[in-house]
Amino acid sequence: MSEKTRIIDTDKVVIRFSGDSGDGMQLAGTIFSNLSAVFGNEISTFPDYPAEIRAPQGTLGGVSGFQVHLGKRIYTPGDKCDVLVAMNPAALKTNVKFVKPNTIIIFDEDSFTESDLKKADYKTLDPFAELGLSNVQKVAVPVETMVKSSLADMGMDNKAILRSKNMFALGLVCWLFNRPMEHAMEMLKNKFGKKPSILDANIKVLTDGYNYGNNIHATVSTYRIEGESSEKGYYMDINGNKATALGLVAAAEKAGIPLFLGSYPITPATDILHELSKLKALGVKTVQAEDEIAGICTAIGASFAGNLAATSTSGPGLALKSEALGLAVMAEIPLVVVDVQRGGPSTGLPTKTEQTDLLQALYGRNGESPLVVMAASTPTDCFDMAFTASKIALEYMTPVILLTDAFIGNGSSAWRIPDMGRYPEIRIPYVKDEHKEGWKPYRRHESTNVRYKAIPGMEDFMHRLGGLEKDFHTSAISTNPENHEHMTQVRQDKIDHVANNIPLLNVMGNPDADTLVVGWGGTFGHLYSAVEELNQSGHPVAFAHFRFISPMPKNAEEVLRRYKKVIVAELNNGQFASFLRGKVPGVNIAQINQMQAQPFQVSEIVEDVIKLMEK
């Protein structure tokens, strides 16, 4: 037995589990991040799914990854990893871009045979040399052999035995990070409690993996990660899509009306449909519609009938919904549209992340068609933003598009279960008795221009809505030119009023700097971390992050004009930058754009900002 060479005390660490899509890497990663959260670490995770459902085993197309960043002050799942678990050569090759000097690479040497290397298109028999990985800490583990001997006496078939390989890897990682095993076992019990033989096998392999790490003569660093004393309360691990679903539920409860989701399955938004379909006990209704158009149209129908109605989709689906969105604008009907953005155009990169639907959300409809556009910034922010989107939709009688993305939708972090008593009330502008006299459906509140809401079942308030332009006074169909101009302005004015009810833009980082970094939506964590690094390394920058885009926070123009240089960083070709140039003309805007359908890397933003500051 040898002593471990050294124990590193650190405040953050990045671990990436990777293997064949059938290797159970998502489960191993989820369990590890959850038990780290229980241990008191902040966590941020990001699953990196392959595009193919089941690519041939061992090939590059079938590699599935799960990255977790844990420790203190964690805002992203991390750039490059401190530890990479590679269950086969394909996983090693696909993830080489996440390796940095001294990364610990744990790999299953049983899966690195000549035929395995061939499947992953290696030219030589030395994968590490071929990939230029010289300065790394290699930990070769005969995972398959160990798992087979570990389960030799359990009377299981070979296939079932090999399915436990992920637990051996998990055990090893637990050893590496000094993680107690009890919580992992607890979580396995929750997952496999109904199948005792599988549970026993998993626990045995997990323990053997841990002990193996403890016993080998490995000369690698092990870690002790500082726990963060989080705010008191109950916590759970939540991804952005689930948080979005629950935010809608919370809003329906607050408003005192049922929740309805009309949706058509689309990656990466489908989990919202899955989550809400489970919540029958809470009275949530979901319709899996025949197409994207029916998804939004059933929601529009449910909204007309008085429910809080939502539809969930991604970019291609939003394109299909655009005509119906126009109807919701024209009929002034509350509706929440969640667009979990993915790489585009067309089918694009369905499992990958991007911020390329912004202009579609703002302008992708016929006619002057103003609505509210918002963007969630982190997985847990999806809850608050879905709640707020619902509140605005209901209170202002308008469709709201909430933009999230594959990164925050699938990524997760620990979430403190909120006290709903501290969330604001939602007040629906229902008609009142005094409106009965001469009731017209487009009768509006004088100052906000919000029309009053009557729903079927209310006596004396029968009315007809529709997509045709209506007369401002009589609510009858009208083609009068002046009336159309007036109604167009009224609809815009109503949306502009929303700005009175959204938070002001908060300036973070060093507010007195000359340079302002601006972001929006799901890039918050990367930009925040980059700004922190910049300020710590003697490059003063301020940081403003937009969650509300249409309308913008009331102080947005004033904030932008305060700085000599504004750098807009986004995962597209400059959509928000061009929007800002139109809204706040004359501001000196520089751009950082990435179009790789991957999240930013903090280190790259830091470099790019420094370059732009020096220009």
Added chain:
Amino acid sequence: METKYTAKDYKSDQYVRWCPGCGDHAVVNTLQKAMAEIGVAPHNTVVVSGIGCSSRLPYYMNTYGFHTIHGRGLAIATGVKTARPELSVWAVTGDGDCLAIGGNHFIHAVRRNVDINILLLNNKIYGLTKGQYSPTSDRGAVTKSSPFGTVEEPFVPAELTMGARGMFFARAIDVDLQTSKEVMVAAAHHAGASVVEILQNCVIFNDGIHKYVSDKEYRAERSIVLEHGKPMIFGAKRDKGLILEGLNLRVVTIGENGITENDLLVHDATTMDNLLHCKLAMMGVDNDMPVAFGVIRSVEAPVYDQEVEQQIKDVQAKKPERTLQDLLMAGEIWEVK
């Protein structure tokens, strides 16, 4: 039948803007009468439509109404009914709106068996866009967009409905107010998606398209009104009837070749097997049989909106969580003290 409401209660104050002589005038008047007979209060009634001449109808009804977008009326009606099953939901649509741009929503609303009363006004032409052929135009129809005749096969709404597992199909013609009203009432009383095809005349772009059966001179000889439980008799002298010969329907004359009324088929609209319903509905299409009117098919089956509600009740009987807080605290959580 005695109810609290009269047709006037369902009439809005809007000026009706269809062309003089349009068959839609008869449909809206008949619908108002039917609704009065059905007796659901105007404020508990919702009329949804898509786009097209017929889709203007909700504006003329003093109910809750929603004139939506082209082809999507049934998807929106599905949302209304699923959210609020206690409402009486009607959808008014035309052959273009329902079977071309809205074809997908039509087959799925029918398949799901959402309790919506679908009035499909079939004039075999696009009226609002001024005279193009529709998915029900006969092969060879000469229209503005088919100056040399169409080269495509039309849909037969009944056949499509039954192909989509439809449980209710009825047919009427605009000039026959009595049958129109009867099938509307029957559709409303049927739980599930009820498809009512109303053959309707477009005086401007397709005048006389249904003349074969609308003309009083020979309507009785060329059509048959089916009634559940009654023998299939037609003709001006009520001397013709239908029998089944092998798998084919055949017209016979009572009194000839020893045929009596007892030999005729008795209409059963309630059989799950739709073979005979389909045969009856296809009479007059590619054959010289009389066109069938009335309720051709009316079968009880699970209703989507009721099933959605039932499932919620069933789950609630097993799971105690009723609020988000309950739900979260029952999940995988940990406490930081």
